[in-house]
Amino acid sequence: MEILVFIVAGAIVLGGALGVVFNTKPVHAALSLVASLFGVAVLFIAQEAHFLALVQVVVYAGAIVVLFLFVIMLLGVDSTEDLKVEPLMGQKPVAVVVGVAMFALILGGLFLSGKGGPEGAVALTGVEQRTVAYEEAQPEVDQLGLDLFGRSVLAFEATALLLTIATVGAVVLVNNRGGTRPVDEPGEAAR
Amino acid sequence: MELTETWFLVLSAALFCIGLVGLLIRSNPLVMFMCVELMLNAVNITFVTFSSVYGDLVGRTAVFFVLVVAAAEVVVGLSIVVALLRVRPTATADDFNVLKG
Numbered sequence: 001m002e003i004l005v006f007i008v009a010g011a012i013v014l015g016g017a018l019g020v021v022f023n024t025k026p027v028h029a030a031l032s033l034v035a036s037l038f039g040v041a042v043l044f045i046a047q048e049a050h051f052l053a054l055v056q057v058v059v060y061a062g063a064i065v066v067l068f069l070f071v072i073m074l075l076g077v078d079s080t081e082d083l084k085v086e087p088l089m090g091q092k093p094v095a096v097v098v099g100v101a102m103f104a105l106i107l108g109g110l111f112l113s114g115k116g117g118p119e120g121a122v123a124l125t126g127v128e129q130r131t132v133a134y135e136e137a138q139p140e141v142d143q144l145g146l147d148l149f150g151r152s153v154l155a156f157e158a159t160a161l162l163l164t165i166a167t168v169g170a171v172v173l174v175n176n177r178g179g180t181r182p183v184d185e186p187g188e189a190a191r
Numbered sequence: 192m193e194l195t196e197t198w199f200l201v202l203s204a205a206l207f208c209i210g211l212v213g214l215l216i217r218s219n220p221l222v223m224f225m226c227v228e229l230m231l232n233a234v235n236i237t238f239v240t241f242s243s244v245y246g247d248l249v250g251r252t253a254v255f256f257v258l259v260v261a262a263a264e265v266v267v268g269l270s271i272v273v274a275l276l277r278v279r280p281t282a283t284a285d286d287f288n289v290l291k292g
Binding site for chain 2: 017
């Protein structure tokens with residue numbers, strides 16, 4: 001049963017990812033991304049990370065992809081992109097080779113370091129014991145909250161600062177009080 | 192056939208590499224951003240998997256922070272894209288070469 005859930009969720013994740021890469025229209029790519037993110041949320045639930053699945057759906061699928069769609073709508077960049085045009089000679093085959101090589105590298109690291117069991121995970125990361133214990137019985141939200149406000153409070157406050165900076169930066173970057181107008185010449189935008 | 196954590200790790204490696212290839216192939220800035228999000232999600236799956244393997248809470252906290260940082264990154268990145276594409280609406284990632292050479 002767990003294997004079935006994993007296979008279905010994995011198929012959705014990888015199918016959505018391939019849809020993002022190979023769809024010519026940005027809106028179709030954004031919708032494939034939503035499918036992929038929902039699949040990732042299902043994989044989180046399969047590993048008992050319920051709160052993270054919730055946050056994943058709400059933040060990623062519910063906010064970030066909506067932000068993408070808003071930008072697409074605002075700018076009207078729904079033009080189809082030609083996947084066959086290569087600005088650099090031979091870039092796309094080399095990109096595919098790089099991707100396959102990276103996959104082989106990661107799998108090599110995983111399987112050659114100890115047959116991929118729990119011993120393999122330990123051999124892969126070099127970590128012998130856990131840092132902060134995670135109890136299966138306690139709800140994940142409680143433990144995550146205790147960790148965020150206890151051990152990781154510095155990182156937590158730093159991310160709060162980061163979010164504030166990002167918000168202010170976004171407002172500053174799109175401030176159009178100067179009134180820019182579209183240009184056609186390359187290089188004229190630099191003035 | 193038992194569902195070990197190796198399956199999750201192979202899946203996340205595949206997702207990471209698909210995002211990597213997409214980032215290298217596409218030239219539309221928005222789609223390149225979406226491929227970066229795919230790579231971040233792959234890393235999130237890996238974190239949760241290792242958190243389950245070790246019974247460690249650090250992986251879950253790391254996922255939380257990756258999620259927050261990804262959201263902030265998308266906000267700033269998309270505002271940059273808006274600022275750029277507002278001036279030149281049909282530009283792709285290859286057209287922004289003022290710093291070249």
